[in-house]
Amino acid sequence: MTEAVFRETTADPRTQSVPLSHLSLELGHLYMEDFAAGPERLRRHFDEVRIWVEAARASAARRTGGKRPRISTCFLIDDYFTRFSTPAELVPLILKEAEEAGLVIDYLARESGCAVADRIELAESVMHRLVESPPPGSHGSRPPVSRTGWLANGQRTPTTRNALAEVTVWQPPQETAARNHSVFMDVELWSEKDGRRQWSCPFLAAVWQLARLGLLRHLGEPVLTPRPWDGEDFPHDWDRLPPLLRLNDSATPFSAYRTCTLVPNRFVAVEDAVRLILDQTDVDSGALRQVAERSAGEGAAVPAAVAQRATYVFYEEPIDSSLSEGT
Template sequence: MSGTGAAFQETSAQPRTEAVPFSHLSLEIGHLYMEDFAEGPERLYHHFTSVRPWVEAARASVPALPDGKRSRVSTCFLIDDYFSRLATPAELLPPLLKAAERAGLTIDYLARESGCACTDPKRPERGGLAEAVLNRLVETPPPGSRGFRPPLGQIGWLSNGRRAPDRRTTAALNTAAAWQPPSETGARGHSVFVDVELWDEHTGSRVWSCAFLAAVWQLARLGLLRDKGSAVLTPTAWDAAAFPEDWDALPPLLRLNPSAAHFAAYYTCSVLPSRFLPVEHAVRVILEQTHVDAGAQAQVVARAAAEKFTVPEGVVERTSYVFPPGL
């Protein structure tokens, strides 16, 4: 007796995608290196006074909501404790918050860049957000690709098109005409080819690049990161009187303002120094080739639709930047 077979699976075997609340805009008002902090409080104050007009403009740019409802905007600040730790949280964070307040700004959420690499530094063997996002990268093969380049997971480089050939044929040794330039996939007219380094291992262990960690940071702000269905890099309320002496004693993401709007948002805007422009270009290349969690993406679409708030399908289209002059 023959017939079609049916496979049954208990619903409990399928991980449920945890929902997260959303603001309309996540507004990043700074991402500074440790050497910036070393210049003192006035350097921090200059940063925030330069940022403030653009912060106000970004707030005003949020589309009007139905029924006159007020838009939800939260601010965040990413601090580099991954590549260097020149000072302790107890020494560094109070002057930072004071400089922001002096400039008329409030930091709702404070994130540690090391949290974008590994959420549990005491147990690095468990991997972390960077490793999880790496596993979600789907390299887009450019037209005419022959596949002789080693895979992304081995070399740690991701591009937005076709690289120049790195193997010479016998014919290529005899004529310069055999060389081909790199080309951007989907270029409009001329190519802007980018080859992004995701990590290196020169020190004997994997060190994630600034661009890759910034891409993880964007995905976190967009509410698209999950671990077996569970939300990750969620805010921890911080109401202690003082900050600790050890960075690893701080949760990866702090909610400093009890009345802040939600951390995750439908859109992100980052107001950054112009030196971050090439980094953020690389971030967009990474996001364009990241297969985001389908359940998380579906929740974004459903939540936005319920609010009658338009959200584009593409992740990249939900990110924006401001690079103020003189910052």
């Protein structure tokens, strides 16, 4: 006789999978001051990016054994820290300059969507998944990141006093996984003003990387998913523009096994901080397992460490001739 077993459906949480490309190639992540500088700044950016796109594509093809890789492109607009112009004016300009450089933007995202998308507090959700790496010999005196808003990759400089001399004794900070010498980092994840939290650029960029890697979930459901654009005019209000748009109907999936970000070298410090955050984020285990199994099945296995799946090209920005005149 077979005994029936009854179980709550919530007892077996299911992580929904997402379609995946081999590579998510970011063609730009610029601030509003870059757009305010006019079309010429965008033109120089895309002309420089175009040089590196083919190299990124060739690298992706090598990882897939010479097979044609699935590569999607994306572009991120900062509408979180400042708002400039309107989508109706700005988005067509971006698409036009990219097209003239021979580039196609498949997906367009708003940075504010990395904070909140479809009424889901994405940044808050990722913050609760942070797991600090305790430095050797630590004894719990340091407040948790959930209280301080700061995340480090080791032991901060301790403040101690010599009881006899009554003087402060300085000690250096120490990286937890130092190799011969420490490279210590302490990253601010948010600030607060008038009781309102503002997420930092590195933290929102970490959420953005997790979305591009197909690793963001809310109650098992994918979040920050692309919506198709119907081809109508773009709105005049940023809040009326979806957090993530699919502009190209023939594009391969937005999320991918790996990411490659093409940005000016002034972003180096920000992206170093992003990798620190990713290294200390407890990513959804179901999403991790799905990506690992599917990538291995395609012969495109990914590194176990999430941060190692993100690669970068930091290019030197061309000098603005208008600024150099007369100097």
